[in-house]
Amino acid sequence: MYDFSNLNVAIADDSAFFRTALRSVLLGFGIRDVFEVEDGQKCLALIEGQRPDILFLDWEMPVMSGPEVMRNIRKKEAPHPYIPVIMVTSHTEFERVEHATKLGIHELLCKPIAAKPVYQRLLSVVMKPRPFVRTASYFGPMPRNGKPPEEETKPELIEGEEAFMI
Template sequence: MRTILRTMLQGFGARRIVEAEDGAAGLEALDRANPDILILDWVMPILDGPDMVRMIRTPDNPFAYIPIIMVTAHTERSRIVEARKLGVHELLCKPISAKALHQRIMSVILQPRDFVKTAGYFGPAPRAIRNHKKAWKAPVTTNGD
C-alpha cells in the first residue's frame, strides 16, 4: 500500500514523502519530518492507525492540528463514525484510486477546518458543524490556538 500511495503522490508532484513501516516508526518520523499531511492505514503493526491518531490528537501534541487522511478497507458505518470521533479529516477506502486520493488531499488543503475542543473530543470540526457554526455550542478554536 505504501508503494501505491508513494507512486500516486509522486505523480501529483509531491517532492518529499516520508514512509514508516509501522505506527510506532510513524510517530518517530513525525518529529524528524514535520509533514504537512499525514496519511495512515487503519491496520498497521505495533501501533495501529486509530491508536496513532489518539496519541496525535491531544492539544499539547505539537502535531495535534495536522490534517490526517485514514486509509481503510473496511467501510462499514461504525468505522466511519469511529474515524470521525478520532479526529480524522478524511477517510479513503481501499482499493484507492489516484482521483480519490487527490480529492482527499485537496479537501484538507483547500477547505481547512477549525478545530474544536470539548470534554470528549479534540479535532477538526465536523463538516456539518463547519457550515453551521452557530449551532455548535462548544468553544471553537482556530489552528494554533
Template sequence: MHFYDLSKISVILVDDNHHALELVKTILRSIGVQHIDAFDNAESAYEALTRAEYDVMIVDWVMRPVDGLQLVSRLRKVDSPCPFVPILMLTGYTQEIRVMRARDAGVTEVLKKPVSVLSLHNRLVSIIEHPRPFIRNKTFFGPDRRRREEERRGPDRRSSETVEPVEHTADRRESAGE
C-alpha cells in the same frame, strides 16, 4: 485532467504493508507531491512527527502492533507534537460505524482502499482548500466532525455544551503553493 499544484506540501505516510506503501507513494509522486516521508509502523511515524512538521498525514487503519486509529488518538492529545495535522485515513472497511469511529478519534477524512489517483488527489485538495476548524470540548479534540449545515428544528442541543474553536497558525493553502 488538471491537477492542483501539490509540489510544496509535505506528507507523512504510514502503512505496514510494503506494497500498499509503495503504491500510495507512487500515486503521490504522480500527482506532484515531492516531499514524502514513509514509515511502515506507527511508532516510527510518531517519532518523525516529533522532529518535523508535515502538511498532511496519510495513515492506514489496520496495522500492527499499533493501528492507525491508535496513532490518530495519540496525535490528538494535548501534549502531541502535532495535534493540528490533517489526517487522511485509508481503509478497506468503510462501514458507517467505522467511519464514525475514525471521525471520533480525530481523523480529518477517510478514503476507501483501493485508492485511485483521482480520489487521493481530490481528497488532498479538499483538505487543503477546505480546512476544518478544530474543536475542543470535554470529550473531543480534533477537526470539526460536522459535514454540512442542516436546517435546525427545535432547540440547538449543543447550545448548553461548551465548544471552543481552537486556532492554529499553519495555513496549508499557502504551503500548497496557491
C-alpha cells in the same frame, strides 16, 4: 490541477506495496517529499521529527494501530496535534467511519486506492481547511455537519494553527 509541490506528506502503512502505490500517486501530483513508515510507533516519531503537512494513516498496523496513533496525535501535549490526517482503510462499514471521525481525522480513503479519490482528499484538506474544536470528549477538525461528536455544549474554537495553509 492544483500545485501540491510544496507539501511534505507522510504515509504510515504496514504494506510496502500500498506505500509504493500511494507514493507513486502522490509523486504524480507533483509532491516531492514523501516519507514512509510501516508501523504506528514509527509514525509518531516521524511526525515529531519531520513535521509533515499531511498524514495518510492506515487503520490496521503492527505495534500501534491507526486509532491508537490518532489518540496520540490529538493529545493536547502532542508535538503536532493539528496535522491533517487522511485515514486509509479497506473497512468502510458505518461504525468504522463514525469511529474514525470521533478520533479527529480529516478524511477517509478507502482501499484499494485510485488517483482520483486521493486527489479529492488532498484537495479537500488543502483548499477547504476546517477549524479545530475542543470539547470535553473531542479534539479535531470541525465535522462537516458542524457538530462535534457526542457534544451537547458549544465547542471551543481553537485559534492559531486551526487552518491548514500552504
